[in-house]
Amino acid sequence: MASHCGRTLRTIHVTKDVGLVMGQGHRSFSSGGKAKKGSKGGAASDAPKASVLSKEVKSSTVVGANILKDGTDPKILEDSEYPDWLWHLLDKKPPLSELQRKNIETLPYEHLKRFVKLDNRARIKENNADKAKN
Template structure:
C-alpha cells in the first residue's frame, strides 16, 4: 500500500489520518482572554468523527443516511452547477 506517512491503520477496514501536531504542543488558538491555552491531545483522545471531516465520501454517506432530502438537494445542486458550466463553455465556443 502506498502511503506518505499521513495514514495509519487502526483496523484493516479503516485508515485514519494522523495528527500533524505532537501531543502537548500549545495550539495558540485563544478563544477567551482568560483561561488555559489549548494543548494538542493524543490522536486516540479525539472523537472518531473528527477524522472524517475532510473525507467527502464519508460526509456524503453520513448525510444520505441521516437526511435524505438534504442529500438529494445537494446532488441536484451539483448537477445544476455542472450543466451551467457546460452551457457556459458551449456558449463561449459559439462566439
C-alpha cells in the first residue's frame, strides 16, 4: 500500500502557479556549514585550547567573572577584606526534623525563621496531597 501511494505522489506535477501560491522556493535543512572534503567531523576544532594565561594571573584574579565590555576581571582580595556573612553561606542548615526535636523557645532567631518556613512548606505539601487523593 505504501508503495502505491508513493507512486501516486510521484506522478503529481506541480505547476508554476501552485508554486507561487505555496511560496517562493523551498526550505531545506543544513548542518550549518559545508564540511571540508575528507575531514572527520571537525575533531580538531573540538579539542580544548591551551590556556594563554600565566599561573600568576590565574592565582591573583577571578578569570571569567567580568561581564562588562570595557571592564577587567576582579582581583582576589585578602580574606579579611570580605564580609563575615560570606563565609557562612555554605554552612549546613538544620533540617525540619531536627528543628522539631528542639525546644522552639530556645531556638536562635535564624533557626526559628527556618523552622516556620519549612513547617509551612510541609503543611502545604500535606494539604495538596490530601486534596489530590479526593
